[in-house]
Amino acid sequence: MSDQCLFCGIVAGSIPSVKVAEDDTTYAFMDINPASDGHLLVVPKRHSKDLLEIPGDDLTAVTLAAQRLAKVAVEELGSDGVNLLNCCGAAAWQSVFHFHLHVIPRYADKARDRLTLPWKPEVAGDMDTIAALGARLSAGQG
Template sequence: AHPFCDDGRMDDCTFCKIVAGDSPSYRVAEDDHTVAFLDIAPANPGHTLVVPRTHVRNIWEISEAAHAQVAGMVHRVAALLNATLAPDGMNVVHSNGEAAWQEVFHFHVHLVPRWHGDDLRLMWNSEPVPPHDLEQIQQRLSFD
């Protein structure tokens, strides 16, 4: 059996089931291309996920157009969270691949409202590197 349904969703994908209405969710917004719903294990109150309606695993599979649609909904939901919850800040996070802590392999963006003293921690600690190291990476990444 092919893993995709006729409508482009993955049979065993949790987020496809939410999009299709086959699994319960707490939707906060949706349009023709995206769905935004509360994370059931939130880092903070209002922690919301934005997903495309069509199944794509990650940033490398999503089209530029579909990514723009997700980004538009992220922008609208961020404004909604700001207006209703008045956080001190907001983390907008996308984890791509298991090594980057992606747990559900359907492209999604986390919007995490932040308040001073909310006890969430930095995702990483880093130190500046020598300019030569940055120049080497920059040369490798040039779009020439």
């Protein structure tokens, strides 16, 4: 645990939270700045700064906990869908540097859902650029 980390403080119980679920590896709690009704966060109990640093076993545990809670959001809150969101790095909107997955229930009723897309997914990209970047990513795997 990091003494300076907000989420480590939440996991330790020194910072209050609305706990949703907990197991040996993960802790899930309600987001206090929710994008939709039922928005929560799932974190590993062991501190990892971000997606690039988290050990695989903790990543697996967080992802499986998020999946379980996404199912609960659909069943118990009546959400029409769920987004899982991770932000890795300040340029990608990460504001707390302890790995976390946002579990964001989505609703057709916009009174319950304040999240909007920041880009237009229906706008096609340049296929030559897409192919070149894909080749670089493929080659960079080792």
